[in-house]
Amino acid sequence: MIKVNNLHFGYGKNQPLFKNISFQLDAGHIYGLLGKNGAGKSSLLKNLAGLVYAQQGTLDVFGFDPAKRQPAMLEQICFIPEEFYLPAVKIDAYVKANAPFYKKFNHDYFTNLIQEFDIPVSQKLINMSYGQKKKVIIAFALATQAKLIIMDEPTNGLDIPSKAQFRKIMASALTDECCIIISTHQVRDLDNLIDSVIMLDENDIALQASVDEITEKLTFKKVKAVDDSIIYAEPSLSGYYAVMPNYHQEESKLDLELLFNAILTEKTKFKPYFN
Amino acid sequence: MSNLFNLNRFGLLVKRQWMDFGKIYLGTVIVLAGIIFAFYSYFTPSSTDHNIFDHEGNLDMRFRYGLFLILGFLFISITSSTYFTNLGQKSRVMHELMIPASTFEKFIVSIFYTVMVTVLGYLLVFYLIDLGFVKYLNANLNTFKSAETLKTPIKAVDCLFDQVISDKKYLKYCSAFFAFPFLITSIFLLGSIYFNRFHYIKTAVSVIIFTYAVGYLIYKTCDLLTRNMTQINIHFNEKNVLLWIFLVSATITVALWFITYIRLKEKEA
Incomplete structure (x- = not known):
């Protein structure tokens, strides 16, 4: 179109x-x-x-x-x-x-x-x-x-x-x-x-993907501690909101705000998932 | 359906533009009619005064020429300079550019309003008020007194436009300047799309600067080319001069309309 x-x-x-x-x-x-x-x-x-x-x-x-x-x-x-x-x-x-x-x-x-x-x-x-x-x-x-x-x-x-x-x-x-x-x-x-x-x-498209593709490749979770599997995390009252690879095909709801901050902060880390 | 010009879209655009332009236009026409009426009321000879007549017995109505020209210039220039003001406003420009009509149709509608509606509207308003006063004067002509003893009988007053049409000399000069009102509207229409703010002032200042610059250049060029030469007098054919006045003013008008079209085509939000 x-x-x-x-x-x-x-x-x-x-x-x-x-x-x-x-x-x-x-x-x-x-x-x-x-x-x-x-x-x-x-x-x-x-x-x-x-x-x-x-x-x-x-x-x-x-x-x-x-x-x-x-x-x-x-x-x-x-x-x-x-x-x-x-x-x-x-x-x-x-x-x-x-x-x-x-x-x-x-x-x-x-x-x-x-x-x-x-x-x-x-x-x-x-x-x-x-x-x-x-x-x-x-x-x-x-x-x-x-x-x-x-x-x-x-x-x-x-x-x-x-x-x-x-x-x-x-x-x-x-x-x-x-x-x-x-x-x-x-x-x-x-x-x-x-x-x-x-x-x-930065003068470019940092991400273009469907919501299904994003939630298939990434998972959005609340975790107690940050480990190496986490690509990006933001502190919350009782732990962290984290974005990590969806290795086990878990179902999670897309957190747009978290994804937005994650992509802007760790653009290079996300590239392999969406190319 | 043509993407360049479609009569249905043109009609829709004329109607839509009336929503914005029409209100300004009608308001200006009412003010204009008020001003013309006020001037006529003040300057039209009164049967209670001692009036001035020319040697042919015509009442002195010369104020009409100046009034017609000055008000005409102000009305058509102000109205034209408001036409594209929407395109200079951030909140309106996108909506205007996104209306599903071609640039050519939008341009033709601008010509329709600034030329047809504005110029013809002015002529009509002036004619009607002039006609009203002329009818009043002619109905009471026998009550008028002259400041001096008249050698000829008092003549009926003609409408301004009748004078121009019935007098060959007037008609000849007016025909030469026929394109001038359109030239004025084309200048101020271009100004309304070229400048984002203070369209009228900026256009007027640009025209003054341009006219001075061109005049100075022509004078200097002629001075340089004719230095150390003998002066001779050439008698120009008046007919040719008048024809050139018409051709040059008409050509500049068309050129300015073309530039306005290009400017409209290239307009970005």
Whole structure:
């Protein structure tokens, strides 16, 4: 669905953000894009949507070159940026002006999502709280039924019940034809939601693997003491949270935050497992 | 469906842009109508005063020329310079660029609003107010008094546009400057996409600096090329000069539109 080959990108000639990175994204998956501040998460998403231009390399987004921003490609992409603006109109007027651009826009689904998110439809968008606005654009994005839904920090500004609602809605929105990429700092918000992880670090992709592959190769445990078998450990109140090779095919739940810290600290130690 | 231009998408984009641009535009039109009305109310001759007439018996309505030109310049330049301001705002630029329409369609809609809607809108508002006052004056013409004794009878007042259309001399000069309003909109439209903030001021300052620089260069070049030469007088054909004014202003307008299109195509978020 999306193929990126040898992408080289930066905001200045001498400040590369990505050096020859390559990866592929497939339909029917929710990808979690993780990385430190400034690692280039938003820039990578912008590259995929054609909002910035690659210095070298090729990007193929369902057969289109995103840099050309052709309408046939744009109507298949919905991008929810971290910073957004909604005009001083009511939801109906907003949908009336924007939805016709998306051929598959599902009005009933949009109405259901708005009801589920408990959005006051009679209120003007500009007068809504940040969280409410965010829910409106999330609902709009999902109702477009676009092939690629890109979300940059979608859970920022959502309260705790809304985050749970968001996870539930996202899980039900995934279809075999759709690919969802979620970039976030708040890795806990992606628990039980994503099925693949992409981690960016030092101008490169530090890890790209499915959740199943990660839990097949690694195990996440709470241990009392650190030994040589442990690749990475973080102290806790009653011992350590540890990541270690899954030699005995044990079942464990992926701890995204622990994995994130582990990969950034001990990148070279993890390489043999995911190459 | 063409990825370059589709009439349905164009129509949708016109409607969508009205949501943003329309409010600013309508607000500006209301202010504009108020200003024109105020100027007309103040400067239009009154039957209670002693008025000035020309030797043909026409009431003095010369204030209309200056008002039309100055307000026209301000209205079309300000409106054009707000068109692409969304692209300079971080929170809005992505949404604008991600709208499923081609760059060409987005560009054509910008021309539609800044040329068709803005320029024609201005002409219409000015014409209607002018027509209203002209009708009022003509209905009360016999009550007007002159400051001096008139040798000819008082003539009916013409609308500003009727004067231009019915007078061959006016028409000839106006035709030569036909592209000027479009040149102004093209300059400020480019400024609205080129600069991220303070579009109007920055565009105006750039135009002033550019005009001075070009003027100085032309003067200096001519001075160097004609040094130690004898001065002779050449009589230019006025028709040719007017034609050149039209051709040069139209060419610069088209060139600026092309640069705006390229700038829109290359715009990054």
